[in-house]
Amino acid sequence: MEPILFTLFGAIAVGGALLVVTRKNPMSAALSLIMSLFAVAALFVLRQAHFLAAIQVIVYAGAVVVLFIFVIMLINVPENRLPIEKPTVYRLLGVVAAGLLMIEGGLASRNFSAPATAVGEVGSVEAVGHALFTDYLFAFEVTSVLLLAAVVGATVLAKKKI
Amino acid sequence: MMGPSAYLILSGILFAIGAIGVVARKNALIILMSVELMLNGVNVAFVAVGSYMGDPTGGIFAFMVMTVAAAEAAVGLSILIAIYRLKETIDITELSVLKW
Structure with a gap:
């Protein structure tokens, strides 16, 4: 059962994260952030971390993202005055840096194995x-x-x- | 029973997506949200490793990271409001006063 639920909620978390990074409108990004954070809370439940799952929903989705939404509505930048996001060298550099981070992380966690003791x-x-x-x-x-x-x-x- | 590597890889993916957002976006609000994503990706790794090792320390670390994330969001957003009052923009390319 765990692999199925992990795949489902992991996909929701990654999809929400991608939406946060790609949306032009900050409000859609904030709501996608809530989606991603809720999926991560579900992953915490899968790992038996019930307390942290509750804290994740209360503190992140309930306080941090509400603060973000509050600020978005407070400063209320008009649609035509949002920063123009053109493909720049920074975007390419960002993707390269992220790829390097992934490779490094993969190399570092390649040999990680947990002890077989009962959790x-x-x-x-x-x-x-x-x-x-x-x-x-x-x-x-x-x-x-x-x-x-x-x-x-x-x-x-x-x-x-x- | 799954191994911890799947969780570590997912954590790396979330962290990398957040890093792309921080480097590539110009909207200061979305950069702050991407920082939250990065911190959250780290939390996944803490919780997964802690639960596989049978040690509550991983959970405590994730708890502290959440506290820091909440404090960072509060201070970061109030700085953003102050900047918007002064400059009427949230585009980080226009905020280059400190750039040499």
Whole structure:
């Protein structure tokens, strides 16, 4: 069952990602981004990471993309004033760089094999919460400082006069 | 039972598509979205390897990446709004004040 679902949701994720990169209208790109993020959440469920799948939907699709859509509507660039996307040398360079990244990644993960031990419930709320509040407590607390800095920074940047 | 390579390859594809978007597009909003795609591709690798190794650390890393992505989106978009107020454009080729 897993290969079928992996192929399905993997194809949706890649298709959504391609639409994000190719759409001219930022609103279509944002909605394609939601599609891709939801498919990745489904892949997390396939890997038994239920907590992260829920967080993916709530934080990414529910907060980050809504923020994007909010900004798209707020600045509301008219269709004829969107940047003109002509094929440039940068597009070619982008594809070449992406190809090189893929080859490098393929070479690096070629010999990767997981141990054959039985996989426990490593992605459940209980397992993640236990790891988060024991081994990674400091990182978790530092995260709150990061979020505070982001809130202060966003508020200052959004002022009328910087 | 599938091996982890399929997930790693998918993660690489998502990351590469995001990288194409960052390099090739001119719309600053879409560049920010492509950065989110790249971070999300990395998360796929973290979660897959973590679950195959039977170790919750992969999930914790993905959690931290999501936090950073949310903070980055908030700050990046407010910078974009400030730029749009000043310059009335979101075309990155027109924003060349710092270019020598």
